[in-house]
Amino acid sequence: MKIFRYFKSLALWELLKGMSVTGKYFFKRKFTIRYPEEKTPKSDRFRGLHALRRYPNGEERCIACKLCEAVCPALAITIDSEQREDGSRRTTKYEIDLFKCIYCGFCEESCPVDSIVLTDIHEFHFESEGKNVLDKQQLLAIGDMREKEIAECRENDAEYR
C-alpha cells in the first residue's frame, strides 16, 4: 500500500486535484458586489443616521420627555426644554454627537411618541470640525427628507415589535 502512495504523490495527484478546484472557480460567478453601483439589501431595522419625525400635520413629535437622553449608554444626546406659548412642553435644544453615538437604537426603543428614529442612511461624512454634532433643525430636516422611507420601514416591522 505504501508503494501505491509513492506513485500517487509522484503523479502529483493531489496537486492536480487542488488545481482543478481553483480552475473551476475561475469560471464560476463571482461573489463580489461592486459597491457604489450595486448594493446589498438593507433590513427594515437598519440603524443608521438619526432623524426626528413630525406628525402628518407638521407638528414635531418630540415632547421632551428626555427618556432617550436617560437611556443613551454613550451620553450622546443633549436635550433642553421649556414650555411653548400654547402650554405644551417642547425641546429648545436637541443635539446628538455622532462621534459618541454607538448606534444601539435604545433611543428609538425608549421613545414613547416614535419621534427619534434611526434611518437606513449609512453613507454620511463630516467635512469640518464640529459637524459631528447634529442639532434639532438638522435632525428634523433628515426626518422630513426621509419620512416616507422611515414610515414604510416602521410599518413593515410593526408586527414583530
Place this chain on the structure above:
Amino acid sequence: MMEQIWLVIWTLLKIVAIVLPLILTVAYYTYAERRVIGFMQGRMGPNRVGILGYKLWGLAQPFADVVKLLIKEIIFPANANKFLFLLAPIITLATAFAAWAVVPFSDGLVLANINAGLVYILAMTSLGVYGVIIAGWASNSKYALLGAMRSAAQIVSYEIAMGFALVGVLIAAGSLNLSEIVNAQQGGILNWFFIPLFPLWIIYFISGVAETNRAPFDVAEGESEIVAGFHVEYSGSAFALFFLGEYANMIMISVLSTVMFMGGWLPLFPSESWWGQPSIIWFLAKTSIFMLLYLWFRATFPRYRYDQIMRLGWKVFIPITIVWIMVVAVLKVYNIGPWFS
C-alpha cells in the same frame, strides 16, 4: 570604424526592442496575476482604474501602480550600507534582463545566438541570487537577513535539480545553443522533448518556480513569518526594480520551458496552411500557458514548510533527474522513438 558604431547602435535598438515589450509584459503580468488569482478565489480583482472615465476592466491599473512606486521615497534603514542597498536591486534587474539576450523568439529572431546559450542562462539566473543576498544583508534587518538566507539555500538546492534537468535536454538535443535545441524538436507535438523528458520537464518547471521564489516556494518572502523577506526595507523605485526582476525571471522560466521542452516557435501540427507554419505566435502562446501556470499555482497551493522544500529538492528531484538522465542517454544511444532516430 563607422561599421562598428552602426553595430553598436543597431544592437542597442534590438535591446530596446526586447526590453520594452518585456517591461510591458511584466506590467500586465502583475495585472493578470491579481485578476486571475481574484477570479480563482471568487473575487473580481482590480477592475476600476481606467482612462478618461472608462473603466476598461481595470486595464490602466499597472500604470497607476508604476506611477505610485516611482513617486514614492526610497527610505534607507538606519546603519544600512547605502551602496550595497542600492546595488542589490540593480543586480537583480540586470541579471534578469541580461538572460533575455540569448532567447530565440522565432527562427533567427535572437539578439545573441551564442553557442553556450543554455550555460549563459543558467549563469544569469544563478547570479540573480546575489541581488537577493546583498539586499538581505545590506538592509540591516533581521527579517531581510532571514529571507536572504532562506532564498540562498533554496536556490542553491534547486539549481542542482534544474541543472540536471538541463543536462537531459542537452543530451537529447546535442547542443547548448537554444535555437538548435528548438530545431532538434522539428515535426509536430510528438517530437517535442516534453514526451521523452517528461519527468525532467515537470522538475524543471517546479524548480523554476522555486528558483524565482514564487508560491508555493515563497519562503524567502513568507509574509506571514518574515513580513516580506529580503525586500522588507525597500520602497519606491528600488522595490519596483525587485518586482520587475522577479516577474522578468518568471517569464524567463516560462520561455525556457517553452524553448527546451515545448518546441519553441514550432507549430502544434506542421502543415501547409497558415496555422501549421512556425512563427513567434506559437512561441508566445506556449509561453503564456506556462505564465498562467505560475498564477494558478499561487492561487492553489499553500506555502511549503522550509524542511519540506529541502526534502523535495534534495531527496526527490535530484534522484529522479539522475535516473532520467540515464534513461535519456540510453534512448539517445540506441536511437529509440521518433525523437532520437
